[in-house]
Amino acid sequence: MKRLIPGLILLLAAASSAALLPARQVPAAAPSASVLLDRVDANAIAGNKILIAEMVIRGRRDSRSVKSKSWVQGADKAFTEYLEPAREKGTKMLKLGDQLWTYSPDTDRTIAISGHMLRQSVMGSDLSYEDMMEDKRLRQAYDGSVTGEEVVLDRPCWVVDLVSKTGDAAYASRKIRVDKERFIVLKEERFAKSGRLLKTFEVRRAKLVQGRWVAAEAVFRDVLKQGEGTVFKIESIEFDAAIPESLFTKASLRA
Amino acid sequence: MMTFLLKGVLRDRGRSLFPFIVVTTGVFLTVTLYCYIRGAELDVVRSNANLRHGHVKVVTRAYAKDVDQIPNDLALLGASAQIRDLEREYPDLEWVPRIEFGGLLDIPDAHGETRAQAPVAGFGADLRTPGSPEPGLLGLANILVAGRLPEASGEILLSAGLAERLKVGPGDVATLIGTTMHGAMSMANFKVAGTIRFGIGALDRMGLVADIADVRKALDMDDAAGEILGLSRDGLYRPDRLAAVAAAFNARFAGSGDEFLPVMQTLRDQPGMAMMFDRIRDVTNIILGVFLLAMSLVMWNAGLVGTLRRYGEFGVRLAIGEDKGRIYRSLVAESLMIGVLGSIAGTVLGLALSFYLQAVGINLAGVLKNVSFLMPIVIRSRVAPAAFVVGFVPGLLATLVGTGIAGRGIYRRQTAQLFKELES
Structure with a gap:
């Protein structure tokens, strides 16, 4: 979940749940997509941040919650430690660039997560490790075009269609709704190359923290699963926090 | 009479050897394949039941x-x-x-x-x-x-x-x-x-x-x-009985739409198993059918050749007063004896090979890469009681059918030509 932070925070910091108002024509006053994406990236990606978050996984059969604490540096480095439930307590994850490791205290093993394992669910949530690994800025990873306006969470938003620049992104295209004034993504759909909808993301509540808008509560849903999605709640978040560089090393996983 | 015919069959090899070899070969192959397919079926059922699906x-x-x-x-x-x-x-x-x-x-x-x-x-x-x-x-x-x-x-x-x-x-x-x-x-x-x-x-x-x-x-x-x-x-899989058990179990929950209620399935319901069972039944029937047909044709042909060879004999027998029906029946009785002897010999040989394959098996690793059910790499024959009699079906039927058709020539035999033929 902590790892979530780089990729998801980017999104979380920009997304939110929605009541929408379709109006598909592109207004004359629409900003260019690149400017818009720059503003979204600037709002979402901070230097350092420490956050405590809860993930409520609403499965087909039951719900359970997982709490974690994450230390994030930019979009490249993140260290997460799971706090609850007891079974997951002490499990840690480290992301350095495009590498991801997980440490399990029960086995005292550190395992690199790669290949098809990246498609696995993070703690049974609707989020995959691949989602967590998304660390590129939207502007870097996607070509965008503003295609309309919508109202989400009573906020006027730009609708921006994104298409992967390189083809190596987890999603070939995305449709995001960006708050016109706060530059936070409030709603999003992610699609496969075939055009099939894979994931949805909706912010339910956004809040201003140290001058940045973050998604305090959001629902991320893997539409290929039959659950009701995973609710992410940020309990606390601190930007520009001091984080020792030693935390972002494999040695810290076993510490 | 039967002793007389049996002596003829045994002593006149020109009359009996070829049909005997045909019947023996056909029965041998039938018994061997039957045992092998039966073994494969039991191995697959046991593997899938014990390792993966249960009965x-x-x-x-x-x-x-x-x-x-x-x-x-x-x-x-x-x-x-x-x-x-x-x-x-x-x-x-x-x-x-x-x-x-x-x-x-x-x-x-x-x-x-x-x-x-x-x-x-x-x-x-x-x-x-x-x-x-x-x-x-x-x-x-x-x-x-x-x-x-x-x-x-x-x-x-x-x-x-x-x-x-x-x-x-x-x-x-x-x-x-x-x-x-x-x-x-x-x-x-x-x-x-x-x-x-x-x-x-x-x-x-x-x-x-x-x-x-x-x-x-x-x-x-x-x-x-x-x-x-x-x-x-x-350890026995009884498909019909277990299907009834499963149906009765599932009927209890029929009224509810809860997706987490239990459901009972039989081994046959598992992926690939119904096809496997049906195919084994089909292959067994096809093998018996093919050997029956092939041997019948060969025996018919052998009967025709034999009838031609014994053209003179039948003429003499008719000339001395034996009626055509009696000759026809004696011909069928002879073929029945050959069928019995060939079936016994073929069954003995088939069982011998099957007992060997029951112990050793055949390694099919190279051809079993994409089957959807568990399949043992080494398939062994299984000598079941039915294997002792299964070869007699094509063995006897083929000889009876083949001789029965070929022997109809007796009824077309004209004694008026006999002495002219004997003179020539």
């Missing part, structure tokens, strides 16, 4: 729908109570919980870093409870290659092929990276107690067997079971 299996409706994905998140909860109920209701079946799972097996080096990694397809079965039928059902003692069976918590068996690939052996530690029933990644350390060879392709490439208690702990499946297998206590 019947109880799963949740949701699990049954996506069974090929091994959806442990849809497993049966409260498995112990469900097994108790099943044991009370169906005492002639033995009920055992199973959990199938997939994952990665990670082998650490001296520093705890990954040294080797490979995908595994494992299952958890009750290996350690005293009196559990599972070690027997799985035949673990017979397939143990090295080490011993699990005796303590956290011990596993690895397929010998997988162990070789990962360069691990008894006593080594391996970390299973799997998925809990809640969908989270799980990591659990196990100690390799021994290596096994099932003789079944997929399992020997990536098989892992663990005690179900350890699997439950690793996959966070407390008192859950992916499947509860029911196996007839006498």
